[in-house]
Amino acid sequence: MTSSHVFHRSLTYEPLLAVRAEGNYIYLKDGRKILDGSGGAAVTSIGHGDKRVIASILDQLQTVDYVHSGTFSNKAAEELANELIEESGMARVVFVSGGSEAIESAIKLTRQYHLENKQPERVNFIARKQSYHGNTLGALGLCRHTARRAPFLPYFSSCFHYVSPCFAYHYKLDNESDEGYVKRLADELEAKFQELGPNTVAAFFAETIVGATSGCTPAVPGYFKAMRDICDRHGALLVLDEIMCGVGRTGKMHAWQWEGLSSPPDIQVLGKGLGGGYAPLAAVLMSNRVVNAFLAGSGAFNNGYTYQSHAVGCRAALEVIKIMKEDGLIEQCHQRGLFLEKILNEKLSDHAHVGDIRGRGLFWSVEFIKNKATKEMYPSTFLFIDSIIKECIERGVVIYPGSKGTADGVNGDHVLIAPPYTITEDELVFLVDSLKSSIEIVLN
Known part of the structure; x- marks a missing residue:
């Protein structure tokens, strides 16, 4: 039970309280600064708080x-x-x-x-x-x-x-x-x-x-x-x-x-x-x-x-x-997307439990698998995506949790990356490194 009177999506977990959002970052009440790695649900395109x-x-x-x-x-x-x-x-x-x-x-x-x-x-x-x-x-x-x-x-x-x-x-x-x-x-x-x-x-x-x-x-x-x-x-x-x-x-x-x-x-x-x-x-x-x-x-x-x-x-x-x-942001989205694809594959494709990396532009997903050779998925009772998201937040980045059922509506797990088109290459590297560390902690 949370103290909020808002009927949140979960009544057992209180969402983080954002007090400011600017550029590619969300600032929390507790002072933390979080890189927006998913634009909410692929919503934020030109960054937060643009004065224009x-x-x-x-x-x-x-x-x-x-x-x-x-x-x-x-x-x-x-x-x-x-x-x-x-x-x-x-x-x-x-x-x-x-x-x-x-x-x-x-x-x-x-x-x-x-x-x-x-x-x-x-x-x-x-x-x-x-x-x-x-x-x-x-x-x-x-x-x-x-x-x-x-x-x-x-x-x-x-x-x-x-x-x-x-x-x-x-x-x-x-x-x-x-x-x-x-x-x-x-x-x-x-x-x-x-x-x-x-x-x-x-x-x-x-x-x-x-x-x-x-x-x-x-x-x-x-x-x-x-x-x-x-x-x-x-x-x-x-x-x-x-x-x-x-x-x-x-x-x-x-x-x-x-x-x-x-x-x-x-x-x-x-x-x-x-x-x-x-x-x-x-x-x-x-x-x-x-x-x-x-x-x-x-x-x-x-x-x-x-x-x-x-x-x-x-x-x-x-x-x-x-x-x-x-600002040329659609072409920038294309170019940043090519860079994101490159570093996702460089840093994650060899991981034993990363099955597929797919997407286009700044719209990418990493799918997790129990057995890479057979594509055997984790059992539907093994709920670990929220743990990956929490680990990412601890490192200062938020990405989007895919709902359970990636493959058939019941089985399969993934996370989604869809940052603002204004994201820099350095920020993308930080995002992917944070995700890699989080995956290793949760799945290893």
Whole structure:
């Protein structure tokens, strides 16, 4: 039992009290200075306490603080929309307060798109096992992570269906080529379409790089092109969730820009790094294909939130993206990511209990394994990730704990590294050295 009246995530452990955050560091009440090695949950992108963002927020509060989007728009939302559309090649955008709201909106947008096209039979959504799309019931139902879903199983829709993830470390066969693996996964998705009836499938949802559940897992080359081809062939939408991996986190503005797609996804969801931690904000971007169906049909989206297009949140995000561009932070994220990949492999790849190191940009994960040769995982009852996190904090760095169930929703363990794009090479070395020492203490 803690003394706090806040209903924290754990009622037996009192979170550390942060009293200041500046640059790449978080300062605690007890005087300690902690390097932010995960940006919270891959949220902080340009560092903490940037005075330019603070000034823009204060300026916005002096002009328009809040107006209801049912009647009014605001300059910050309009300018942020222009910025995101120019960067992505999409057509329109909806702004909401967080990633789960954005996923719920994307589900409803997909459903209404098919209604506008006079295809009400398209009720089925296909997502992937080991996915995570949010914590509200619709978003959680779309996920296929066993442990996170377990308490709420009675409430999930039968319209959600699942196929295997593109997770090469655990599921690509020995001696199987990338092309062969992609074909196998494409055949599975095609089979799922046929099982459900191709004309009943509304969309295929996927994280471009899977985030917290399996740990920064990129697809093998050609995967998303194959998934796109199947969706297009059957009239379903391709929806990419970049709540965690988007807005420059991978070294490009959008993670799908690495995937060789000839056009953007039909719908894309952004969050976390969009507000950079300065304001809660997420976005649903949509293509001309989606917008044109509404223009030719009802002309209205049957969805709305109290804080939709919130002026202060949009102004903060606008300034965050401006700073990314002016300071060259997305390219810096790419370069720092190459350096991080190098030192992670140099310092950790030979460890007896490090199974895989994977990621892109400043979005990396280290997966732990009991037996490296057989990929045998630690038993689900062996809970050690929190101990690694605590050891890291003792050394002055915080990283993100992957939830138990990296491989299949029950078994497997990893930690996630996603620092601000402003992190220096020296700080990255300190981070990895601290992690290495913590692993040795806990697992040896």
